[in-house]
Amino acid sequence: MTFWGLLDDAARRVPDAVVLADDHGRSLTTAALRDAAGRAAAGLHGHGVEPGDVVSWQLPTTLEAVVLLAACARLGAVQNPVIPAFRHREVGFIVRQVSARLVVVPESWHGFGHGEMARSFGPEVLALDLDGPPGSALRLPEGDSTGLPAAPARADECRWIYYSSGTTADPKGARHTDASVIASSDGVVAGLGFGAGDVYPIAWPIGHIGGVSMLAAALRAGGTLVLFDAFDPAVTPERMAAHRPTILGSATPFFRAYAAAQRRRAGKPLFPALRACVGGGAATPEPVSREVAEVLGVPGVLGSWGLTEFPVATSETPTDAEPGTTVGRPAAGVRVRVVAGELRLKGPQCFLGYQDAALDADAFDADGWLRTGDLGDVDEQGRVRVRGRLKEVVIRNAENISAAEVERVLARHPAVRDVAVVGVPDERTGERVCAVVVVGPGGPGGPGDEVTLAALVAHCRAEGLARHKCPERLEVVDELPRSPMGKVLRRELEGWLASAPGGVIG
Structure with missing residues (x-):
């Protein structure tokens, strides 16, 4: 089709089914x-x-x-x-x-x-x-559709x-086909169970490939997408609540805003119809998933995984045990294999190839599997775990250190609200592990308590992280540069670190 x-x-x-609504009172069947x-x-x-x-x-x-x-x-x-x-x-x-x-x-x-x-x-x-606020008419050029090809x-x-x-x-x-973008909705419909009666507010860019995946899901199975043209953490969650959402997404900044809005309600449920929170675009840290479970009353943040080249490859379901610990099982028709630690994919939502065809040779292996660039594994139940990115490693004394692994450990420190780990050049070791941290409340001394490099290293060691993986440099920032889908903009971060005076170095 x-x-x-x-x-x-x-x-x-x-x-007559309402498939779209917006923050301005408009809707479309x-x-x-x-x-x-x-x-x-x-x-x-x-x-x-x-x-x-x-x-x-x-x-x-x-x-x-x-x-x-x-x-x-x-x-x-x-x-x-x-x-x-x-x-x-x-x-x-x-x-x-x-x-x-x-x-x-x-x-x-x-x-x-x-x-x-x-x-x-x-x-x-x-x-x-x-x-300005829209009127009832759509702000698009129109014509007589009877003369269309x-x-x-x-x-x-x-x-x-x-x-x-x-x-x-x-x-x-x-480059995608109609068939591949429609297939990308399989994980949403079958995995998340999205369908008639569901309401999903969207404040992330509709031009992201996830937008067409969600629209295809709503057209296939029912449900309403509520569009928000901006996201303000202080007011948008309450405006979303007016639509009685059943599903919320999609990345760490959004989930923290939903939890904060619920706390301001002092016990009265802000999202009484909510049945699931689903993460996409970037991994949700374990502390954030726990916060969502405790404050919003859902079983944590359900994981999903995909790429622009292969959207919604896997997803957890609301009935999965320990939500957020994996990115779920493959969607219908999707196959996953692990080669030298890298996750590779085949399936109906795979793209045709790149607009620059010269890039295709590196995108696929000799057997036609898409090289995702993601490191991970598949457990006995068929659930996929994403451990990090091939290119997001710190090479210290010729040893590869996964940035994602160190980030997961640091995120469990009570004073760390957000964190990114990157490699910084070093004459002796090649690269050093640098932790860029956003400090949050809940540290040992309460709000504003200083986070030290020594304290983070002690935490990592107590969590069982190998000594050579522990951070050797600390930078404290007000916030991390992120894309609208929640991914850390590592190139911006690396450029800033190259010109930064050096932070705290061990």
Whole structure:
């Protein structure tokens, strides 16, 4: 089934089911989404977009973004969603590499001139006026859908190009089909059990590949996605609560905000219908998962795992024992193997290859398995554990030290609220283990208690960490640089550390 076929089928089966809502009181049923997408597809056609043309779009998490997504699917365009945090370097590289026919952006958003930026790249630009609270009408060009070309019939052609964050090099464009993005919803539907009656607020970028996975799940099985175009830890959890969510996600900063909001309620449940919290994008530290369980009354944060190239490969279920200790079992049709400690994948949601085909040779092994770059294992119950990244290691005296392993241990220290571990150059050992820590309340001396390198080393040793893996440098910061999906921006962190005076060094 094509993605447009999936939407059309849902609109015929359950035309009055509310599939989308937003923070401004608007909503769309499946039938209303189909009809709005048809009109918007005609609007794109009026701008000269033909089937097979590439439409790059960089929009916040709004109804307009999802309708545009569905409009591209109706028209048969190849769509290239771009997360709003990308700027000139990334966006310019992307629209040139995909040879975009049209670039759709807000004229301005949160004080940044997306329209001015997009016009500097060359392709035609459609700049939307998204400033201020929306009215009832969608802020998209429209036309008569009766004159559109036939909807695409094949689900195995490239229709989506998603770019990774580019934290270590130029962004890499993963080419997907309708079939592969729809298959990425299997873990959400079968694993998480998402379906009719579920309400999932989304405040992360809808242009992330997780956005189409969740939309496909809602169209397949029911449920409502509530879109939030911004996330303010102080107010957004309460605004989400007004929609009676059954599922919350998706990364550490969000979960801490939900728990803090619940504590402010002094015992009255803020999310009385909540049945699960699910993590994605970055591993959830064990202390955060425990906090979620204790404060929100769900069994911790359910783990899931995937890549832009292979979205939602595995997921835990609400009935799994010890939630958060693994990333769950493979989704339908997904196979996992471990080669020299690296997790490799085959399955229906695997991408076709990169936009730059020269990268494909390194992406797959000789047997066609995707090299994920993630280190891990599979236990006797078929559950996958992700131990870290191949490239996120500290090489000290020729010994590889997993940054993720050290981070997990440090995160259990009561005074550590957030932590990242990176390697810093050293003339004697090659690299040293550097811990970059955000201090939280709950230290031995109470709020504001100083965290020392000696105390962290003692904690690591008490936890059984080998001596050569313990941190040798400590930097205390107010917060870690993170992507909108919660991943630590290691390149930013490494650049800052290279120019930092040295912190506390053992």
